[in-house]
Amino acid sequence: MPDLGKGSYAFGPFRIDAVERLLYRGDEMIPLTPKVADTLLALVSNAGRVLEKDDLIKMIWPDSFVEEGGLARNISILRKVFEDGTDGGTQYIETIPKRGYRFVGLTAETPPPVEPKPTAQPGAKRRNRWEWAIPALLLVAVLVIGYYRLRQPVRINSLVVLPLNNLANDAAFTDGMHEALINALAKIEALRVISQTSAMAYQGIKKPLPVIARELNVDAVVEGSVQQAGGRVRVNVQLFEARTERPLWANTYDSDLHDVLALQSQMAAGIAHEIQLTLTPREKERLADSRRVDPEAWLAYARGRFYWNKRSPESIQKGIEYFRNAIAKDPGYAAPYAGLADAYALLSSNGADALPPLKAMPLAKAAALKAVELDDRLAEGHTSLGYVRLSYDWNLAAAQREFQRATELNPGYATAHHWYAHYWLAMAEPEKAVEEIQRAQMRDPLSLVINVGVGWCLYHARRYDAAIDQYKATLALDPDFALAHSVLGMAYEQKRSFPEAIAEFKKALSLPGSASLALAGLASSYALAGRVSEAREVLRQLDDVARTAYVPAAYRSAIYAALGEGEASLQWARRAFEERSESMIYLRTEPWADGIRGAPGFQDLLRLVGESAFSN
Numbered sequence: 001m002p003d004l005g006k007g008s009y010a011f012g013p014f015r016i017d018a019v020e021r022l023l024y025r026g027d028e029m030i031p032l033t034p035k036v037a038d039t040l041l042a043l044v045s046n047a048g049r050v051l052e053k054d055d056l057i058k059m060i061w062p063d064s065f066v067e068e069g070g071l072a073r074n075i076s077i078l079r080k081v082f083e084d085g086t087d088g089g090t091q092y093i094e095t096i097p098k099r100g101y102r103f104v105g106l107t108a109e110t111p112p113p114v115e116p117k118p119t120a121q122p123g124a125k126r127r128n129r130w131e132w133a134i135p136a137l138l139l140v141a142v143l144v145i146g147y148y149r150l151r152q153p154v155r156i157n158s159l160v161v162l163p164l165n166n167l168a169n170d171a172a173f174t175d176g177m178h179e180a181l182i183n184a185l186a187k188i189e190a191l192r193v194i195s196q197t198s199a200m201a202y203q204g205i206k207k208p209l210p211v212i213a214r215e216l217n218v219d220a221v222v223e224g225s226v227q228q229a230g231g232r233v234r235v236n237v238q239l240f241e242a243r244t245e246r247p248l249w250a251n252t253y254d255s256d257l258h259d260v261l262a263l264q265s266q267m268a269a270g271i272a273h274e275i276q277l278t279l280t281p282r283e284k285e286r287l288a289d290s291r292r293v294d295p296e297a298w299l300a301y302a303r304g305r306f307y308w309n310k311r312s313p314e315s316i317q318k319g320i321e322y323f324r325n326a327i328a329k330d331p332g333y334a335a336p337y338a339g340l341a342d343a344y345a346l347l348s349s350n351g352a353d354a355l356p357p358l359k360a361m362p363l364a365k366a367a368a369l370k371a372v373e374l375d376d377r378l379a380e381g382h383t384s385l386g387y388v389r390l391s392y393d394w395n396l397a398a399a400q401r402e403f404q405r406a407t408e409l410n411p412g413y414a415t416a417h418h419w420y421a422h423y424w425l426a427m428a429e430p431e432k433a434v435e436e437i438q439r440a441q442m443r444d445p446l447s448l449v450i451n452v453g454v455g456w457c458l459y460h461a462r463r464y465d466a467a468i469d470q471y472k473a474t475l476a477l478d479p480d481f482a483l484a485h486s487v488l489g490m491a492y493e494q495k496r497s498f499p500e501a502i503a504e505f506k507k508a509l510s511l512p513g514s515a516s517l518a519l520a521g522l523a524s525s526y527a528l529a530g531r532v533s534e535a536r537e538v539l540r541q542l543d544d545v546a547r548t549a550y551v552p553a554a555y556r557s558a559i560y561a562a563l564g565e566g567e568a569s570l571q572w573a574r575r576a577f578e579e580r581s582e583s584m585i586y587l588r589t590e591p592w593a594d595g596i597r598g599a600p601g602f603q604d605l606l607r608l609v610g611e612s613a614f615s616n
Helices: 034-044 053-062 070-080 125-151 171-185 194-202 207-214 258-273 281-288 295-308 311-329 334-349 358-375 379-391 396-409 414-426 430-442 448-460 464-477 483-494 497-510 515-528 531-545 551-563 566-579 582-586 591-596 602-614
Strands: 009-010 015-017 022-025 028-030 050-053 095-096 102-103 156-163 219-228 232-241 246-256
Touching: 009 566, 015 034, 022 034, 028 246, 034 053, 034 102, 034 125, 050 053, 050 095, 053 070, 053 102, 053 194, 070 246, 095 125, 156 194, 156 207, 171 194, 171 232, 171 258, 207 219, 207 246, 207 483, 219 515, 232 258, 246 258, 258 281, 295 311, 295 334, 295 358, 295 497, 295 551, 334 379, 358 379, 358 464, 379 396, 379 414, 396 414, 414 430, 414 448, 414 582, 448 464, 448 483, 483 497, 483 515, 483 551, 483 591, 515 551, 531 551, 551 591, 566 582, 566 591, 566 602, 582 602, 591 602
Parallel strands: 156 219
Antiparallel strands: 009 015, 015 022, 022 028, 050 102, 095 102, 219 232, 232 246
């Protein structure tokens, strides 16, 4: 769009702020989506000129391909807002057939002059009265019905906060505000809020709100923008009924940057009030529970989470740097410790294989304990500690307490439900794991790792066809997600569909990700398919990788189980026990372990794991 300066444009009873892109009728702010506001500004700033449709589209969507229908919808919304030309009122937007549009409304604060009505002809008064009475009554009836329909409360049980418009010239800051608002809303138990990972999939994507609502299965959409200057932040938020795109509410929030945590709670409470959710005393307490935070620490934490969510070892290491920077800026701020714990935990998890558990998990544990010590009401801290208790301490009772506390504090925190599902796998209750991971998926339907997690729980439940379908659905989101190819190969292997399994492991090896996991799967599939020499060749390749990188002992145990070498498999399983590998707590339901369940010593190994997992 052209530079519109710092003023505002007035026309009839309306005024639009050219900087903040907010429309007012008198003192009342009228909610508009950002692109509808851009459409109006383009027209108003070129009042009296015909703007060709193609030119308008380029002004409003400069970096995207948008069909003409998108522009037409924006014009239609504006006409409804202005009641454009209805009942003899002012026409603001004129359609130029086969060309475009022209803004023709008066650019003044005063309403347009009213033309005198023509005088009725003698003798026509009685006839005109009856000619117009019935249509007028019908019109009044339609308007009354429409009014009351519009005034009816909209039932909203779920929503998505779309990526906020970055007016702060700092993408990390804006993304941090976006995540903060989502996390605050997620604390409301009666509201299903889509997690940031899934919401961010719509960044830069131009889709009508009803389409987004259908894809995410939500009732409402929140849009907004973020500005910051002079140590202050301003957030404009607008709430829309998703199915109809009807604006329901809008507000502007201003705050000192040190109060950014309180600001997110104020916005969440405002949205909850507007959609007529009754907050419980506990939810009010959660939303009111915030502290002042160093703005640089908050921003460093936001950037750390941004890189943590990318899930590659390189990006996680970068996240660790930001978390440590946040702690240095504000040592009393609990959230960066939880981020640090999650980062180290992921580096040692199966599939990442970046660090041995004995090296990474003590660091994760120390950070998680510190997070809970500093803020016992931080769901992220309890989630982090729960994962440590589960995967490293093998203390299942303590892990469950932490996950239950986390989901109580923030029912919408998808990661808490994701990792709680792993607890149920360790308890050898995979169907309960499936139920829990689906709770995570409901809140974060486009998360690759959570979608893989759904398949993983189905795999442990021996529902291989369902797992295969789930992994394929994940790959439809991202065909280059190496982990999804590896676990799909594992499901095919259990189906004894060895050609398909081998193809998936080879595909995984061609993509960025853990080569160890893909190589182990490839060797196992070769072995089970009777291609023993090829299996041993891949096993040698895995030995080569182990000279310079961490390869979990459990991977070799699985290969030797597939080769039918039970004693060698048990030796590597015992080494995995010594490594404190998370694989040990899943042995009771792990399909590959079927090959050694009858081997002497396997039950002894299970008892050793159980002494740690169940005796605490």
